[in-house]
């Protein structure tokens with residue numbers, strides 16, 4: 103069996119008396135896209151900061167690529183890529199200079215800045231000062247910077263937040279390509295559609311605790327009710343929508359009688375979204 107990319111054992115973190123992370127345990131497998139989902143203030147950023155050695159847990163253990171991140175912080179950081187929400191780039195330097203500076207910092211000798219910038223759709227702006235970039239452009243530059251050292255694990259905090267749909271989709275494609283290259287990806291988001299599309303497994307974090315962890319498919323099977331939505335036409339020509347719960351003993355009879363007694367116009371099945379399941383488990387949504 104291949105080793106895990108990340109092992110987290112019962113970690114805790116507090117900011118003064120704010121208990122932000124309250125004892126969480128999980129593993130991220132090699133080449134896995136692991137989605138970390140939760141609403142604002144749930145503890146996502148605090149967790150990602152602990153995993154990348156920017157802050158140390160007050161309790162518990164974290165092993166990244168087989169190393170204790172609190173003891174081998176520099177060695178871990180040289181082998182991971184990190185792209186955070188807040189843009190800590192050098193504004194008075196060009197995009198290429200920012201990448202080069204970062205490469206020097208981690209002793210990366212060989213990398214193709216132009217290729218990386220083209221990958222995040224910044225070609226043509228390589229030599230421009232970062233101060234002239236929009237927020238979305240800076241975010242894409244952060245991602246290019248995270249890829250300079252061909253990281254074995256990529257940590258992305260809300261990578262598509264605030265981007266236009268085309269840029270967001272491009273970032274999602276890069277994430278999938280990185281996994282193909284062999285990287286594991288740890289992704290925090292409160293966009294459940296994104297997490298659903300990309301993640302092999304997702305963890306739901308709520309008030310500093312993991313409240314569910316599984317593949318989106320299994321979570322939906324376990325918590326979500328599948329529905330059949332049927333649109334029928336009444337005698338007076340009006341449309342009426344009926345919902346039938348799937349996987350129940352009476353489902354087949356309900357469908358049969360609907361077809362026998364009414365004029366069916368459309369029929370389609372619908373499964374619960376991760377958002378529905380999050381609400382079911384925690385009593386609150388992922389946004390707001």
Ligand code: ATP
Nearest residue numbers: 117120122140141142143144145146147148149292
């Ligand atoms: P968001 O999606 O808004 O970034 P999050 O899930 O990343 O939220 P965290 O930023 O980890 O959440 O915050 C977890 C808790 O810790 C919140 O109650 C937050 O107010 C608190 N917190 C975070 N950073 C600090 C800090 N530097 N000082 C004090 N409290 C903090």
